Amino acid sequence: MNQWNNFSKGFFKENAVFTLLLGMCPTLGVTSSAIDGLGMGLATTFVLVMSNLVIAIIKGFIPDKVRIPSFIVVIATFVTIVEMTMQAYVPALFDSLGLFIPLIVVNCLVLGRAEAFASKNNIGSSIIDGLGMGLGFAMALTILGSIRELLGSGKIFGTVVFPEDYGMLVFVLAPGAFIALGYLIAFINQVKKES
Amino acid sequence: MAKTESTLKNMVLTLLVITCVAGTSLGFMYELTKGPIEAAKAAKQQAAIKEVVPEFTNNPGEEMKNFTSKEGFEIKFFPAKKDGVLIGLAIETMTNKGFSGNIRIMVGIKPDGTIINYQVLEHKETPGLGTKMADWFKTDKGNQSILGKHPKKNKLTVSKDGGEVDAITAATISSRAFFDAIRVAFETYTENQSSFTVTSNTSTEEGGTK
Numbered sequence: 001m002n003q004w005n006n007f008s009k010g011f012f013k014e015n016a017v018f019t020l021l022l023g024m025c026p027t028l029g030v031t032s033s034a035i036d037g038l039g040m041g042l043a044t045t046f047v048l049v050m051s052n053l054v055i056a057i058i059k060g061f062i063p064d065k066v067r068i069p070s071f072i073v074v075i076a077t078f079v080t081i082v083e084m085t086m087q088a089y090v091p092a093l094f095d096s097l098g099l100f101i102p103l104i105v106v107n108c109l110v111l112g113r114a115e116a117f118a119s120k121n122n123i124g125s126s127i128i129d130g131l132g133m134g135l136g137f138a139m140a141l142t143i144l145g146s147i148r149e150l151l152g153s154g155k156i157f158g159t160v161v162f163p164e165d166y167g168m169l170v171f172v173l174a175p176g177a178f179i180a181l182g183y184l185i186a187f188i189n190q191v192k193k194e195s
Numbered sequence: 196m197a198k199t200e201s202t203l204k205n206m207v208l209t210l211l212v213i214t215c216v217a218g219t220s221l222g223f224m225y226e227l228t229k230g231p232i233e234a235a236k237a238a239k240q241q242a243a244i245k246e247v248v249p250e251f252t253n254n255p256g257e258e259m260k261n262f263t264s265k266e267g268f269e270i271k272f273f274p275a276k277k278d279g280v281l282i283g284l285a286i287e288t289m290t291n292k293g294f295s296g297n298i299r300i301m302v303g304i305k306p307d308g309t310i311i312n313y314q315v316l317e318h319k320e321t322p323g324l325g326t327k328m329a330d331w332f333k334t335d336k337g338n339q340s341i342l343g344k345h346p347k348k349n350k351l352t353v354s355k356d357g358g359e360v361d362a363i364t365a366a367t368i369s370s371r372a373f374f375d376a377i378r379v380a381f382e383t384y385t386e387n388q389s390s391f392t393v394t395s396n397t398s399t400e401e402g403g404t405k
Contacts, residue, residue, distance in 0.1 A: 062209055063201040070213050077217040081224050088231035091239060099319070169365070173321065 003128050010132025016109045017140035017181075018188045023109035027141060028177040030100050034157045037145025039093045040100060041138020043082050045131065047104050050078045052118040052130035059119045071114045072105070079104045109137060147180050148172060239316070240287075240301075244273050247303025247312040248283035251275035255285060260390065264383040266291075272384070274391060281306050281391060287316070288380035292372040295319045298328075300376045306391070308381065309345045318369075325369030332373065337361050346381040 016022045026044070031037040054074050062070045083101045086094045094101075104110060113133055118126040146156050152171035154162040170176045199205050237256070244255050255273035264270050271287040284306070289299040296319035303311040315329045332341045338361045341351060352358025353370045362370035384391075 058213075061199055062213075063199045063205045065201040066206045066210055069210060073210075073213050073217050077221060080221055084224055084228040084232070088228040088235060091235040095317075169324070172324075 003125065006125055006128045007132035010129055010134075011136040011139070014133075015136045015140060015188075016133055017137060017144070018185055020109075020112075021185075022112055023107045023137060025103060026100050026107060027144065027181065028174065029103075030097060031141055031145040031148055031177060032152070032172050033096075033149045033155075034142055034145040035093070036096050037141035037143075038138060039090075039097055041134070041141040043086070043097070043101060044104055044107060044110065044137055045134025046082055047075060047078045048110055048113060048134040048137075049127055049130035051075045051110060051114055052126040053123060054078075055114045055118040056121065056123040056126035067119065068111075068115070071111060071119075075110050075114065076105045109133065144177070144180055144184060147184070148176055151180070152176060243287075243301040243314045243316060244275070244285040244303075246314050247301055248273075248275040248285050249311065250277065251282065252277050253279075260387075262383050262387050264288075264379050266379060268379060270380060270383045272387075272391070275303075283311055284384065284391065286380040286384060288376045288383070290372050290376040290379060292368075292375045293318060293320055294325050294366070294368045294372070295321075298369075298372050298376055300373070300380075302377060302380050304381075304384065307345075308347060308384070309343060310341055310377070312342060313377075320369045321366070324363065324366040327363050327366065328369055328373050331363050331370075332360070341377070346377065351377060 010016070014020055017024075017027050023044070026040050030040045051071070051074050055071055058070075058074075059067075079102060082104070083094075086097070086101065113130060117129045121129070148171045150156050150161060151168050153167045154160060168176070171180060199209065241256065248255075253274070253276040255275050258274050258276075260272045260274070262270050262272065268289050268291075270289075273285040273287070274281055275283045275285060282305070283303055285301055285303050287299065287301050289297055291297050297317070298315070298320070299317040300313055300315050302313040305311060313332065318325065318328070320326050320328070331339055334340060335342075338354065338359060341349075341360055344351060350358045351360060352374050353360060353362035353367060355362060355367060356371070358374070360370075360374070
């Protein structure tokens with residue numbers, strides 16, 4: 001049950017976006033549509049799991065004073081792998097996310113988990129932690145993306161719900177991201193309080 | 196396992212090993228994805244050419260010609276031929292006047308300059324505003340559409356600037372940039388028109404002698 005706790009901690013209790021407020025740059029930047037949010041979330045999940053795995057393996061060999069540069073190199077490697085793979089096999093998604101993929105490197109969520117969790121725990125727990133945190137991040141981005149896409153352009157995952165002319169433009173733009181995220185966090189805090 | 200101590204030798208060695216492993220694996224991934232990335236780009240270009248010119252029987256990618264526009268942009272011309280006769284040109288044009296960054300557009304014209312169709316290849320415009328240019332100027336609504344128009348006979352600028360085309364709502368800058376790219380394409384074409392008519396003439400003659 002311990003591993004389940006590890007997973008759910010990242011997914012719900014300490015959700016990166018809603019509770020820890022980490023990784024705000026991609027959260028606000030790419031969530032103008034649900035599919036972009038999901039793609040970004042899954043890319044981050046992959047990087048998180050792989051870098052957590054590698055860092056948990058090599059943590060014993062890394063001298064303390066150079067651990068941050070070492071972690072960043074590991075993370076950057078996986079981000080570049082994701083970027084190249086995306087460009088090769090899902091060019092459409094890469095077109096809309098392209099600019100933000102390299103930014104996963106500086107997503108404080110990834111380095112934060114490497115530093116706070118993977119460098120102190122064993123391999124199994126680190127993978128589960130990366131998976132929980134990553135999927136929690138992906139879920140948050142997808143929810144935020146769906147809300148913004150629905151309110152802004154009347155679609156969810158590209159399926160038309162109502163004509164685009166009635167959409168509120170502001171939700172597609174950056175201010176809409178802040179507004180939607182603020183209400184979402186308020187709502188989640190309320191739910192948490194009641195339960 | 197005991198932590199490796201932070202001596203200079205250890206730190207240098209660790210970083211060296213990590214960066215070497217990272218570099219090697221990236222090099223390997225690069226080799227692995229190089230082919231598919233090229234293929235994806237070529238497929239996109241090919242699809243864009245097909246979209247903007249009538250049916251052709253040659254390979255426009257092979258007969259591509261490069262010209263430099265007055266602004267110093269490299270404009271690619273893909274001649275579309277049917278049975279050796281030039282029926283249209285797909286022009287990959289660009290502008291740096293976009294709201295944010297460059298815009299690259301593939302525009303298809305008939306040999307006389309009439310616009311057949313266009314496709315936006317790359318841009319960084321505001322989602323929901325400038326991004327609408329992908330369909331806006333194709334939609335037959337009000338004075339939006341530029342299809343079938345001629346850059347010389349029609350004033351192809353936004354109505355705010357005295358043109359005859361409606362700009363994208365709330366994205367006048369993106370609309371202006373769009374027309375700038377069209378203008379660049381057309382001007383470069385007019386300048387270098389001879390090199391295309393010559394090729395099409397020779398190929399017609401070849402067809403005639405056969």
